[in-house]
Amino acid sequence: MIHTHLFPINRREALRCGLYSAFGLLLGGRATSPLLAAPKAKAKSVIQIWMWGGPAHLDTFDPKPDAGNDYCGPLKTPIETNVSGIRISELLPLLATQADKYSIIRGMTHGVNAHETASYTMQTGRVSGGHEVYPSVGAVVSLFKGYNAGYKGLIPPYIVLTEPQGRFSEAGFLGSRYKPFATGGDPGQARFAVEGVVAPGITDRRQQDRRQYLHKLNTLANALPGDPQLVSAKETEQQAYELILGDAGKVFDLAQEKDELRDRYGRNTFGQSCLVARRLVERGVPYITINYKGGWDTHKQNFQTMRRKLPEMDKGMSTLLADLAQRGLLDSTIVWWNGEFGRTPKVQWEAPWNGGRGHHGAVFSALVAGGGFQGGHVVGASDARGEEVKDRPVYPVDLIGTIYDLLGIDTEAKLPHPLGLPARVIAAPADGLKSAGRLKEIA
Numbered sequence: 451m452i453h454t455h456l457f458p459i460n461r462r463e464a465l466r467c468g469l470y471s472a473f474g475l476l477l478g479g480r481a482t483s484p485l486l487a488a489p490k491a492k493a494k495s496v497i498q499i500w501m502w503g504g505p506a507h508l509d510t511f512d513p514k515p516d517a518g519n520d521y522c523g524p525l526k527t528p529i530e531t532n533v534s535g536i537r538i539s540e541l542l543p544l545l546a547t548q549a550d551k552y553s554i555i556r557g558m559t560h561g562v563n564a565h566e567t568a569s570y571t572m573q574t575g576r577v578s579g580g581h582e583v584y585p586s587v588g589a590v591v592s593l594f595k596g597y598n599a600g601y602k603g604l605i606p607p608y609i610v611l612t613e614p615q616g617r618f619s620e621a622g623f624l625g626s627r628y629k630p631f632a633t634g635g636d637p638g639q640a641r642f643a644v645e646g647v648v649a650p651g652i653t654d655r656r657q658q659d660r661r662q663y664l665h666k667l668n669t670l671a672n673a674l675p676g677d678p679q680l681v682s683a684k685e686t687e688q689q690a691y692e693l694i695l696g697d698a699g700k701v702f703d704l705a706q707e708k709d710e711l712r713d714r715y716g717r718n719t720f721g722q723s724c725l726v727a728r729r730l731v732e733r734g735v736p737y738i739t740i741n742y743k744g745g746w747d748t749h750k751q752n753f754q755t756m757r758r759k760l761p762e763m764d765k766g767m768s769t770l771l772a773d774l775a776q777r778g779l780l781d782s783t784i785v786w787w788n789g790e791f792g793r794t795p796k797v798q799w800e801a802p803w804n805g806g807r808g809h810h811g812a813v814f815s816a817l818v819a820g821g822g823f824q825g826g827h828v829v830g831a832s833d834a835r836g837e838e839v840k841d842r843p844v845y846p847v848d849l850i851g852t853i854y855d856l857l858g859i860d861t862e863a864k865l866p867h868p869l870g871l872p873a874r875v876i877a878a879p880a881d882g883l884k885s886a887g888r889l890k891e892i893a
Contacts, residue, residue, distance in 0.1 A: 491858025493821030501789030503747030544768035552819035557830020569617035637722035784821030
């Protein structure tokens with residue numbers, strides 16, 4: 451539990467926290483404590499494309515065609531982008547036309563090779579193994595740019611499409627109120643059945659009939675129409691149904707988009723998740739994670755997977771960048787792509803791997819765009835075979851700290867710890883965490 455003196459709420463807000471479990475996160479009390487002093491914000495929202503499992507940097511944004519077959523495998527022909535001197539995988543032709551909108555970080559490093567601990571480090575900027583579980587970037591943004599900033603949206607300030615990341619507790623010691631609202635469902639289906647919002651097989655008319663029947667059964671509310679707690683409960687119900695049946699819930703209704711645009715994103719879970727993310731940004735949601743699961747942990751048959759998955763990623767990401775730019779949203783929206791680590795540069799051709807790649811945290815790639823990040827640049831470099839950092843290492847705390855700066859979050863501010871212990875937004879240099887400094891080259 452978080453100390454209430456840090457986040458004062460009244461009785462109405464407390465009641466809301468306990469009602470409608472499917473909407474507990476959504477309708478929970480909103481903090482009223484003032485914002486801490488912070489740098490001027492350039493970004494309003496973040497779309498994090500989380501590559502669950504860790505994609506191969508050599509097969510995506512850091513190709514090494516001269517390293518030979520044991521490293522580049524069959525992907526021997528990287529392609530030029532619309533920025534002179536930047537080449538990326540031959541399987542990403544659409545993103546190649548958008549390179550002026552994003553920058554590639556080729557010197558990402560943390561040296562961790564286990565999924566759980568690497569995910570924690572990449573999402574919090576801290577090394578695992580201590581007594582405290584720190585919150586992820588999404589939870590911190592939900593705190594400072596959501597509830598603590600007077601966020602009024604019916605849609606939660608931290609959304610995950612579609613499954614929880616599962617490798618760590620995203621909210622850490624901040625508590626369940628700051629966990630993401632995981633939509634469940636599949637936006638690639640005819641109707642996006644968002645958990646707790648759109649029930650599979652139940653029409654809007656049936657939802658309305660259920661609500662009317664509930665009112666008939668609620669004799670207590672009818673007998674005590676002025677009771678403050680029952681009045682508050684009625685307000686909570688109205689807000690919940692506004693999300694289910696009103697304008698707020700329509701953000702998840704992709705039938706409102708033109709078929710041509712949906713086709714450009716790709717009629718699959720990832721492509722349509724990118725489209726939902728853009729719609730959530732339009733509604734002012736500060737943090738959206740697309741948990742891009744399925745296929746990136748390529749211990750076996752890496753190249754078969756890349757030929758299947760990269761065109762899907764290429765279509766969804768390139769359309770997202772173009773769509774945000776066209777709507778004037780890219781300047782205020784950070785798009786952040788990476789996984790927990792990269793893959794081993796040297797291919798494991800022998801059985802049972804048959805052309806697989808292992809875990810590799812020594813060096814890997816990330817991509818950032820919008821929200822104050824400049825496009826058309828490369829930061830850092832790996833060596834000739836992509837095995838180690840050659841120039842300009844970028845540690846997780848460097849990237850995360852830059853994202854906070856662009857959002858206007860004071861990185862020296864204190865997080866509300868349930869035991870009152872000191873906890874900064876990002877680790878201090880004295881904490882011993884490796885850092886090479888903020889990404890001033892591109893932000």
